[in-house]
Amino acid sequence: MTPDPDIPERVSPREMIESDLCIGCGACAAGPARAVSSRMRLDRLGQYKPDGPASWLNAPTRLLAKTCPFSPAAANEDDIAAARFPHALGWDPALGRFEATYVGAVADQTLRASGSSGGLVTWTAIELLERGLVDAVAHVGPTAGLGFGYRISRSPDEVRAGAKSRYYPVELSGVLNEIRARRGRYAVVGVPCFIKALHLLRAAEPVLAERIVLTLGLFCGHSKSARMAESFTWQMDARADDIEVFDYRLKDPARPANWYAAGLTLTTGERRRKDWWRMVDGDWGAGFFQNAACDACDDVVAETADIAFGDAWIEPYASDGRGTNVVIVRSPVVASLIQEAIEQGRLVLEPLTPERVAESQAAGLRHRREGLAYRLTWPRRGIRPRKRVPPRAEGLPTRRKLVYRLRAHIRRWSHRLFWIARVTRLRWLYILWAQAILGLYQALTYSRGPLGRLADRLVPQSR
Numbered sequence: 129m130t131p132d133p134d135i136p137e138r139v140s141p142r143e144m145i146e147s148d149l150c151i152g153c154g155a156c157a158a159g160p161a162r163a164v165s166s167r168m169r170l171d172r173l174g175q176y177k178p179d180g181p182a183s184w185l186n187a188p189t190r191l192l193a194k195t196c197p198f199s200p201a202a203a204n205e206d207d208i209a210a211a212r213f214p215h216a217l218g219w220d221p222a223l224g225r226f227e228a229t230y231v232g233a234v235a236d237q238t239l240r241a242s243g244s245s246g247g248l249v250t251w252t253a254i255e256l257l258e259r260g261l262v263d264a265v266a267h268v269g270p271t272a273g274l275g276f277g278y279r280i281s282r283s284p285d286e287v288r289a290g291a292k293s294r295y296y297p298v299e300l301s302g303v304l305n306e307i308r309a310r311r312g313r314y315a316v317v318g319v320p321c322f323i324k325a326l327h328l329l330r331a332a333e334p335v336l337a338e339r340i341v342l343t344l345g346l347f348c349g350h351s352k353s354a355r356m357a358e359s360f361t362w363q364m365d366a367r368a369d370d371i372e373v374f375d376y377r378l379k380d381p382a383r384p385a386n387w388y389a390a391g392l393t394l395t396t397g398e399r400r401r402k403d404w405w406r407m408v409d410g411d412w413g414a415g416f417f418q419n420a421a422c423d424a425c426d427d428v429v430a431e432t433a434d435i436a437f438g439d440a441w442i443e444p445y446a447s448d449g450r451g452t453n454v455v456i457v458r459s460p461v462v463a464s465l466i467q468e469a470i471e472q473g474r475l476v477l478e479p480l481t482p483e484r485v486a487e488s489q490a491a492g493l494r495h496r497r498e499g500l501a502y503r504l505t506w507p508r509r510g511i512r513p514r515k516r517v518p519p520r521a522e523g524l525p526t527r528r529k530l531v532y533r534l535r536a537h538i539r540r541w542s543h544r545l546f547w548i549a550r551v552t553r554l555r556w557l558y559i560l561w562a563q564a565i566l567g568l569y570q571a572l573t574y575s576r577g578p579l580g581r582l583a584d585r586l587v588p589q590s591r
């Protein structure tokens with residue numbers, strides 16, 4: 129077969145970074161394409177990037193081309209899922225292959241209260257450990273102050289202590305090294321591109337294939353830089369050094385689950401909370417602090433994971449402040465474990481049609497399908513991503529195009545302006561910019577305020 133000239137046979141870590149395609153997962157720095165001293169480091173914008181000798185960073189290799197989740201030469205989600213779940217009962221264009229799709233939560237109300245959504249990720253991880261299906265679970269917990277990172281838990285209590293979503297950059301190098309060093313069967317929790325990276329690494333390194341036996345996927349809107357937590361901290365009048373606990377999503381059963389509130393516990397014991405909608409960068413969809421690679425992703429629901437979990441952002445579930453999961457089960461082993469727990473009353477799950485699961489992620493899917501198709505028509509430097517969505521701008525209303533353009537602008541400039549504000553200690557610089565750009569974004573997207581009415585007159589939503 130003649131090689132496709134648009135698909136490089138070899139890529140280097142630097143090329144992936146400079147092409148805005150590095151998500152910072154660590155698959156290069158700690159995978160089979162690693163160097164002795166390669167590692168992951170948070171850059172000045174608060175995002176993980178590979179670091180190591182120039183001879184490694186600049187060297188294109190076939191191995192990296194096959195194992196980096198954003199490499200155009202790597203297997204895509206359809207290929208991976210077809211190999212992993214060849215006998216799946218169903219397929220949906222938004223969800224990929226599946227055995228069953230559900231909505232609900234864990235029956236144990238303490239566990240549900242301690243999870244960000246319905247507590248099902250933590251429940252599943254504990255169940256896998258208790259049934260002896262795995263020896264350990266790699267997931268994300270707090271490190272120090274504002275930080276979060278991957279760690280390996282070997283007991284239910286350790287797993288429980290790591291519950292909750294962390295919209296913070298994390299990377300896999302530490303846990304990959306530990307999995308290599310210590311024999312056992314591991315489950316790994318991760319966002320879609322991390323789970324994809326794990327499968328690509330498993331295909332290249334038998335020891336990882338043997339030891340990583342199950343993957344638990346989290347649906348993903350996009351990844352944030354470390355600066356979002358910092359910005360929230362600024363807006364809650366706290367100093368990063370004074371923070372003992374940072375919680376992206378405090379639960380309040382009396383309020384709808386989708387009214388996110390961030391919470392802080394200071395070293396003095398004082399607690400603070402603030403609603404996301406009152407933060408200048410708390411509108412998730414606007415793209416503040418988003419990793420650039422996420423704009424080249426077409427997997428919202430972790431299509432290659434054995435089981436994947438999200439938030440049920442559809443009514444009546446979104447109004448239930450206790451939190452409700454949507455769940456996509458893909459592997460038969462996990463399917464029977466879930467089915468049994470439903471019959472025993474330990475999980476309160478009911479079937480939800482794939483269409484309704486997709487509906488619960490409508491905004492994320494729009495951005496990753498229609499929006500991605502449009503973004504793929506834009507000129508870009510370096511390596512071009514190869515996606516399951518073909519480039520397409522025709523048929524998209526001008527107003528939607530403006531929304532996608534503005535999101536990309538907010539993504540790019542939020543990193544830079546926050547960096548300038550941080551270095552110069554002129555916080556207002558970032559805050560004022562963010563307030564203004566958020567006003568423009570909400571006017572364009574939701575027709576909000578006088579600016580929204582003006583936008584409706586000039587460029588109606590449907591045109």
Ligand SMILES: Cc1cc2nc3c(=O)[nH]c(=O)nc-3n(C[C@H](O)[C@H](O)[C@H](O)COP(=O)(O)OP(=O)(O)OC[C@H]3O[C@@H](n4cnc5c(N)ncnc54)[C@H](O)[C@@H]3O)c2cc1C
Pocket residue numbers: 242243244245246247248249250251253267268269290291292293294295296298317318319346347348349350351352437438439440451453489492
């Ligand atoms: C960056 C990010 C973006 C997300 N975007 C969406 C979205 O657009 N739509 C949607 O429906 N859901 C999204 N989710 C998933 C959602 O926030 C919940 O994690 C999910 O619904 C599971 O809730 P739970 O109560 O079952 O999990 P819990 O019981 O609270 O357990 C969460 C588990 O995930 C682990 N974890 C937390 N953060 C990370 C991380 N960054 N990487 C890997 N593991 C982690 C924890 O250690 C814990 O084991 C996102 C999650 C993340 C981390």
